[in-house]
Amino acid sequence: MSDTDFPPSDDSIANDLDLAPRTNIDGTAMSSRQKRNWLPILVLAMVVVAGGVIVTQFLTSAVDYYCNVDEINVRDGCDDNRRIRLQGTVDEGSVVRSDGVTAFTISFNGASLPVRYSGEPGGIFKECIPVVVHGVIEEGALQGDRVEVKHSDEYVSVNDERVVDAQDLGCDAAA
Amino acid sequence: MTTIEPAKAEHDTARQSALPSQRSTATRGTRIIGIVAVVALGWLVAFGLGFSPADRDQDESVRILYVHVPTIWLAYLAFVVTAVSSAMYLFSKKKSLGWDRAAGASAEIGVTFVAVTLAVGAMWGRLTWGVFWQWDARLTTTALLFVTYIGYLAVRRLGGSHEQRAKRSAVLGMIAVVEIPLVHFSVKMWRSLHQEATVANLDGDTKMDGLMLFSLFVGVIAFTLLYVWLMLHRTRSMAMEDLLEERGLDEALAVRRAEAAETATAATSAPPTATMKTGSDS
Numbered sequence: 307m308s309d310t311d312f313p314p315s316d317d318s319i320a321n322d323l324d325l326a327p328r329t330n331i332d333g334t335a336m337s338s339r340q341k342r343n344w345l346p347i348l349v350l351a352m353v354v355v356a357g358g359v360i361v362t363q364f365l366t367s368a369v370d371y372y373c374n375v376d377e378i379n380v381r382d383g384c385d386d387n388r389r390i391r392l393q394g395t396v397d398e399g400s401v402v403r404s405d406g407v408t409a410f411t412i413s414f415n416g417a418s419l420p421v422r423y424s425g426e427p428g429g430i431f432k433e434c435i436p437v438v439v440h441g442v443i444e445e446g447a448l449q450g451d452r453v454e455v456k457h458s459d460e461y462v463s464v465n466d467e468r469v470v471d472a473q474d475l476g477c478d479a480a481a
Numbered sequence: 482m483t484t485i486e487p488a489k490a491e492h493d494t495a496r497q498s499a500l501p502s503q504r505s506t507a508t509r510g511t512r513i514i515g516i517v518a519v520v521a522l523g524w525l526v527a528f529g530l531g532f533s534p535a536d537r538d539q540d541e542s543v544r545i546l547y548v549h550v551p552t553i554w555l556a557y558l559a560f561v562v563t564a565v566s567s568a569m570y571l572f573s574k575k576k577s578l579g580w581d582r583a584a585g586a587s588a589e590i591g592v593t594f595v596a597v598t599l600a601v602g603a604m605w606g607r608l609t610w611g612v613f614w615q616w617d618a619r620l621t622t623t624a625l626l627f628v629t630y631i632g633y634l635a636v637r638r639l640g641g642s643h644e645q646r647a648k649r650s651a652v653l654g655m656i657a658v659v660e661i662p663l664v665h666f667s668v669k670m671w672r673s674l675h676q677e678a679t680v681a682n683l684d685g686d687t688k689m690d691g692l693m694l695f696s697l698f699v700g701v702i703a704f705t706l707l708y709v710w711l712m713l714h715r716t717r718s719m720a721m722e723d724l725l726e727e728r729g730l731d732e733a734l735a736v737r738r739a740e741a742a743e744t745a746t747a748a749t750s751a752p753p754t755a756t757m758k759t760g761s762d763s
Contacts, residue, residue, distance in 0.1 A: 343638065343639075343640055345638070346635040346636070346637075346638040346639050346640075347635075347639070349631065349632075349634075349635040350632055350635045350636065350639075353628050353629075353631055353632035353635060354632075356624075356628045357625065357628055357629070357632075360621060360624050360625045360628065361625070363616040363621055364616070364618075364621045364622070364625070366616075367615075367616035367617070367621070368616050368617055368618040368620075368621040368622075368667075368671060368673070369618070369671055370671060370672055371615075371617045371618065371671065371672045371673050371674055372672055372674075393672075427611060428607075428610075428611025428612070429607075429608065429609050429610045429611030429612075430538050430539060430540070430608075430609050431611065435538065438674060452612070453611060454610045454611055454612055454615065454674055455609060455610050455611055456610070456674060456676070457538065457539065457609050457610070457676050458676055458688075459676045459677045459678065459679040459682075459688060460679070460688040460689070461536055461539075461543060461546075461679060461688065461689040461690055461693050462536065462537040462538075462690055463534035463535070463536070463537070463690040463692070463693070464534055464535040464536060464537055464540070465534055
């Protein structure tokens with residue numbers, strides 16, 4: 307398609323009309339401010355904002371999500387005078403619930419620490435399972451305000467568990 | 482499924498002869514793939530909710546895994562297809578828009594699958610960890626992957642010619658794909674709440690009950706078939722959209738020519754104040 311049969315002959319009319327061709331010579335669309343669709347621009351702006359928030363969260367939270375119990379005052383960022391996330395396995399027989407407070411000890415690599423948490427931990431919380439506790443260390447105990455239960459990369463059928471239970475192997479079998 | 486109305490005879494142009502003769506995006510092939518996909522999804526329901534056992538620790542919530550894991554793997558695949566198609570568009574001599582449409586269609590499906598992964602993952606997190614969301618390495622990088630490809634889809638809709646769309650989205654599609662190893666290996670690179678990969682790991686050790694693993698495998702097959710089916714339909718409907726857009730431009734051009742001709746006639750018989758000012762006030 308060519309545009310040689312266009313514009314019209316009368317120049318004064320041509321001045322009043324937007325006679326810019328809307329297609330290139332090969333028929334493809336030309337970019338035009340008149341056709342600007344604002345929705346993708348709005349979405350892009352939101353994506354940039356969301357991306358900024360996510361990267362900030364990544365740098366402040368996601369990098370090294372937790373410290374292990376044996377790293378308190380050893381590893382950088384794991385000082386006992388600041389708010390930390392501490393990972394350890396709930397010791398067998400250590401869970402005591404009274405007056406809405408759940409107390410237990412967590413251990414990792416030979417080091418242990420008592421934990422006090424106001425409330426009932428959610429998820430699949432139980433003995434012999436690794437947890438990440440958020441909180442502050444006060445008077446030799448971690449005053450937790452959030453308990454997250456870690457899941458390992460192992461998936462075992464509930465039927466197999468009965469066999470293990472029968473053998474009563476304790477924490478070693480479950481962990 | 483998209484259908485195209487028959488071309489209006491008065492605006493017939495040469496390009497319309499390129500319109501597909503069919504009026505639907507379905508073919509014999511897609512119907513067969515669709516039926517097999519539905520059967521596979523039926524199998525997934527049977528194995529995922531029925532035959533597979535509950536987990537020792539997670540109990541019944543382990544069943545979420547049979548959707549959570551296949552959808553993110555297919556999203557990885559979809560974004561790799563986007564990157565490869567983008568490269569094919571940019572570096573091939575022919576610069577076929579077919580590659581661009583494949584890239585776009587694959588990204589759309591990938592974004593949908595990541596959304597499913599995030600949604601069912603949050604449910605699993607609430608049941609297992611006790612929280613819906615935490616800014617740990619895996620979750621944060623997956624969120625970044627999700628918004629990046631939403632951005633990619635927005636860039637595709639910025640306007641301009643099909644070639645402009647293809648070129649800029651191809652560059653983005655090839656850059657964004659580097660996020661996939663970042664997401665997958667985030668659990669290795671940083672300490673995360675999310676567990677490490679059980680199947681897609683590099684140590685070749687799969688610590689998973691046999692029937693659970695089989696259910697996961699059924700999920701991967703079912704979602705792969707669904708992906709292929711969606712790809713075929715979406716690329717075809719996108720091809721039709723592109724053709725329709727071009728035809729719409731031709732028609733608009735014809736209408737404007739008619740307007741100009743009318744104005745020309747009116748201008749000779751009426752004072753200038755009555756002249757139509759089509760488009761000039763923008």
